[in-house]
Amino acid sequence: MEEKDFKCLRCGAINKYPYEKGVMMERQCPKCGSNSIRIVKEKDDSKEQKK
Amino acid sequence: MDVGRHPNITLLTYSQVESISGYVGNFHVKVLKKARYVNAEECTACGECAEVCPVIVPDEYQQGLSCRKAIYIPFPQAVPSASIIDMESCLGTNPIACGKCAEKCDKKCIDYDMKDEVVKFDVGTVIVATGMDVYDPAELDEYGYTKYENVITSMEYERLMSAGGPSDGHFIRPTDRKRPKTVGFIQCVGSRCEKIGKPYCSNICCMNTIKDTLLLKDHYPDIEAKVFYIDIRAFGKGFEDLFKRSKEAGVTFIRGIPGEIIEDPKTHNLKVMVEDTTANRIEEHEFDMMVLSVGVTPRSDMPEVQKLLTLSKTPDGFFMEAHPKLKPVDAPTTGVYFAGCAEAPKDVKDSVTQASAAAARAETLLSAGKVKLEAITSTLNQDLCRYCAMCSKVCPYNAFTVDPKSKKITYVEALCKGCGTCAAECRFGALSMKHFTDDQIITQIDAHLAEDPQDKVIVFACNWCSYAGADTCGGARLQYPSNQRLIRTMCSGRVHEKFVLHAFRKGAPMVVVSGCHYVDCHYIDANRWTQKRVEKLWDKFEKWSIRPERLLLEWISAAEGQRFQKAMQDIEELRKKVTKEEIEHTIKVLTEEEEKAKAKKK
Numbered sequence: 001m002e003e004k005d006f007k008c009l010r011c012g013a014i015n016k017y018p019y020e021k022g023v024m025m026e027r028q029c030p031k032c033g034s035n036s037i038r039i040v041k042e043k044d045d046s047k048e049q050k051k
Numbered sequence: 052m053d054v055g056r057h058p059n060i061t062l063l064t065y066s067q068v069e070s071i072s073g074y075v076g077n078f079h080v081k082v083l084k085k086a087r088y089v090n091a092e093e094c095t096a097c098g099e100c101a102e103v104c105p106v107i108v109p110d111e112y113q114q115g116l117s118c119r120k121a122i123y124i125p126f127p128q129a130v131p132s133a134s135i136i137d138m139e140s141c142l143g144t145n146p147i148a149c150g151k152c153a154e155k156c157d158k159k160c161i162d163y164d165m166k167d168e169v170v171k172f173d174v175g176t177v178i179v180a181t182g183m184d185v186y187d188p189a190e191l192d193e194y195g196y197t198k199y200e201n202v203i204t205s206m207e208y209e210r211l212m213s214a215g216g217p218s219d220g221h222f223i224r225p226t227d228r229k230r231p232k233t234v235g236f237i238q239c240v241g242s243r244c245e246k247i248g249k250p251y252c253s254n255i256c257c258m259n260t261i262k263d264t265l266l267l268k269d270h271y272p273d274i275e276a277k278v279f280y281i282d283i284r285a286f287g288k289g290f291e292d293l294f295k296r297s298k299e300a301g302v303t304f305i306r307g308i309p310g311e312i313i314e315d316p317k318t319h320n321l322k323v324m325v326e327d328t329t330a331n332r333i334e335e336h337e338f339d340m341m342v343l344s345v346g347v348t349p350r351s352d353m354p355e356v357q358k359l360l361t362l363s364k365t366p367d368g369f370f371m372e373a374h375p376k377l378k379p380v381d382a383p384t385t386g387v388y389f390a391g392c393a394e395a396p397k398d399v400k401d402s403v404t405q406a407s408a409a410a411a412r413a414e415t416l417l418s419a420g421k422v423k424l425e426a427i428t429s430t431l432n433q434d435l436c437r438y439c440a441m442c443s444k445v446c447p448y449n450a451f452t453v454d455p456k457s458k459k460i461t462y463v464e465a466l467c468k469g470c471g472t473c474a475a476e477c478r479f480g481a482l483s484m485k486h487f488t489d490d491q492i493i494t495q496i497d498a499h500l501a502e503d504p505q506d507k508v509i510v511f512a513c514n515w516c517s518y519a520g521a522d523t524c525g526g527a528r529l530q531y532p533s534n535q536r537l538i539r540t541m542c543s544g545r546v547h548e549k550f551v552l553h554a555f556r557k558g559a560p561m562v563v564v565s566g567c568h569y570v571d572c573h574y575i576d577a578n579r580w581t582q583k584r585v586e587k588l589w590d591k592f593e594k595w596s597i598r599p600e601r602l603l604l605e606w607i608s609a610a611e612g613q614r615f616q617k618a619m620q621d622i623e624e625l626r627k628k629v630t631k632e633e634i635e636h637t638i639k640v641l642t643e644e645e646e647k648a649k650a651k652k653k
Contacts, residue, residue, distance in 0.1 A: 009589075009599055009600045009602075009603060010600075010603060010618075010621055010622070010625065011621070024579040024582060024583065025569075026568060026569040026606060028606075032617075032621060033614060033617065033618075034603065034604075034605060034618070034621075035604050035605050035606045036585075036600075036602075036603040036604045036605065038586070038589050038599060
């Protein structure tokens with residue numbers, strides 16, 4: 001399974017977690033144990049240029 | 052045999068459940084009775100048909116150690132005691148191709164044109180006793196199982212030792228058909244191993260091996276037997292005694308698991324290197340035969356059974372009970388019970404105990420004639436419903452069915468278990484939940500944030516796990532900040548987006564949505580919808596320039612008091628960092644967004 005960067009919203013740690021579109025999975029921060037793990041979205045350069 | 056003869060039991064063998072609809076007391080079951088191609092009522096199991104059958108295939112019952120014919124009786128005690136034709140192996144339904152069995156059968160039982168039959172009936176309760184599979188060491192070629200003939204599994208060993216087995220009970224090794232002098236047993240093959248995704252203990256293998264060694268010593272006292280183990284789990288009544296008897300009979304138990312088996316190409320003997328952790332030394336052992344004590348795995352067709360009855364599974368793949376202590380034989384779906392290894396690996400005694408309990412639970416329900424349902428269920432207002440069908444998508448119990456032609460939602464309250472996910476996902480306010488209505492929850496938020504909202508943290512906690520986790524935390528006298536305000540919902544799935552937004556509009560600096568871990572969800576998979584909702588809110592917050600860090604999602608189980616304490620302490624630190632300006636900005640943005648949404652509706 002593909003791995004992507006996720007950020008823990010409680011402690012700010014960025015870690016890689018398995019990711020598959022549409023598949024829900026429980027993610028836990030190895031540092032603080034929080035489940036508030038949010039995917040780090042890559043910035044869309046084309047949109048930035050248009051702006 | 053008794054079951055087959057019982058007047059009140061209809062036994063459908065060689066059949067497959069195709070569908071189950073309805074609810075407790077009214078399950079409609081459709082079963083596919085596969086064609087046996089032999090009239091089971093007329094067949095006397097004389098076996099003359101099998102004698103003339105020219106097709107020979109490996110016998111599954113004998114673990115492939117001997118052969119059967121295409122027409123056969125699956126095993127000696129089979130019910131019904133009648134032959135069956137394996138049509139995949141049979142030379143053809145056309146009697147011209149072969150037809151020898153039909154020619155031989157005096158009673159004319161064989162019918163090549165027999166068709167599969169669909170049987171429908173209604174039942175009040177369902178007991179799931181689908182059993183288990185055993186781990187196949189061929190998958191990863193563990194211990195050279197596919198390379199070395201003298202490496203066998205514990206199942207194959209059972210057949211070799213059985214009087215009805217392929218060698219008529221004479222224990223022989225496969226390469227030279229001679230009685231072995233030394234036999235080794237390796238425990239935990241396919242169990243307690245993270246590498247192969249089976250971290251659980253299979254429960255039965257230790258005692259099965261001890262029984263096997265006793266059997267071996269009983270029949271052949273001169274055979275040397277050694278058992279390699281991680282630790283022996285002889286926990287049941289009389290089990291320790293059996294373990295002692297095995298040691299007294301001369302079986303050697305070595306605490307250590309060999310890394311690999313190497314075969315001597317000339318003698319076909321098997322050599323293993325092992326670290327004996329009790330003696331603290333590396334040892335080399337040579338055996339004539341090696342038995343792999345294979346673990347228990349969930350049945351391969353579990354996903355189909357899971358779909359049929361909307362069941363949930365634990366991470367190890369077995370079915371999850373409604374509650375591990377209070378409802379150990381009940382499925383989350385009312386009127387469905389578990390018996391045996393479908394729920395977890397267990398031995399005969401435990402399986403019989405659970406089966407008796409399941410039968411008693413089912414009988415209690417049936418004899419009562421009526422069922423007491425959950426008081427906390429959802430309510431549907433058909434006038435407000437816009438038939439978006441979201442409720443049917445999110446309901447873990449299939450309580451909602453959509454008829455696209457009539458544009459009507461049918462809601463069966465008897466199926467509802469009260470998670471409230473439907474009410475949280477309904478965009479039109481057509482669904483609500485008894486005792487946990489929107490108004491009731493919003494009133495609680497208002498009350499909590501009536502004074503000094505900037506100092507409070509609103510925590511939505513599910514009844515079964517995180518709220519109980521808070522209780523555990525309190526019960527253990529673990530200190531956590533006193534400004535956390537808990538709002539209980541039956542499931543985190545009930546936490547509507549508008550509750551979170553309302554709390555922020557009222558000036559809450561932080562909001563926490565907490566529920567069960569995925570595997571513990573009391574409502575099968577309702578908390579997955581909670582996570583989806585929170586993830587959507589994080590995206591919205593970012594769009595509105597509100598820090599997503601102010602909305603947290605935490606899975607806390609009932610036993611995790613310390614985890615609850617740590618989460619609340621960390622959250623308090625985060626709350627302190629939320630500025631007054633930030634709160635004011637949030638209130639302003641969310642109020643504007645609310646007004647925009649209201650204007651749009653108009």
